[in-house]
Amino acid sequence: MSQAIRNYIDFLGRSTPETISELKEYCTEDVHFRDPFNEVHSVEHFVAIMEESYETLSEVSFEVLETFWSEQAAVIKWNFYFRMKPGAEKETITGLSEIRSDGAKVTAHLDYWDSGERIYARIPVLGFFVRQVRNRVSAGLDNS
Numbered sequence: 001m002s003q004a005i006r007n008y009i010d011f012l013g014r015s016t017p018e019t020i021s022e023l024k025e026y027c028t029e030d031v032h033f034r035d036p037f038n039e040v041h042s043v044e045h046f047v048a049i050m051e052e053s054y055e056t057l058s059e060v061s062f063e064v065l066e067t068f069w070s071e072q073a074a075v076i077k078w079n080f081y082f083r084m085k086p087g088a089e090k091e092t093i094t095g096l097s098e099i100r101s102d103g104a105k106v107t108a109h110l111d112y113w114d115s116g117e118r119i120y121a122r123i124p125v126l127g128f129f130v131r132q133v134r135n136r137v138s139a140g141l142d143n144s
Contacts, residue, residue: 001069004101009076013064017054023047027106035111046109058083059090074099080113 008026015022024043033039033046040046054060059082066077080093095113099106 001074002072002101002103004103004105005074005099008099008106009064009067012062015062020050020054021047023050028102031106032108036113058086072101072103
């Protein structure tokens, strides 16, 4: 794994609202960022998305659980912790991110996580439909 990716992953684990603009030091100008809600090809837009997360949510933190890598790429498994608003129940999203590098800086950060279960299913009317679709396509073998 390149040192650029190592530095970037370390930064993610210690980022705060005050330090998030430092993403510019770790990413190329045209970094590709994608998550279930956003897709941008600009470090400025990536920073704006992250800043909005810190502004919209409370007690945001990010924990790297595992890292799998090759020379120019890594996949990280992570937990994202937050509260929808101060005093609300603490939420956790577990996901994976594919991180790519040109050797000097990060060129792509692509997130994979279940927005249906973690976000959409909790919206009153929309949640009903999400659960209905999930039940229809489920094999019905869930023992959890």
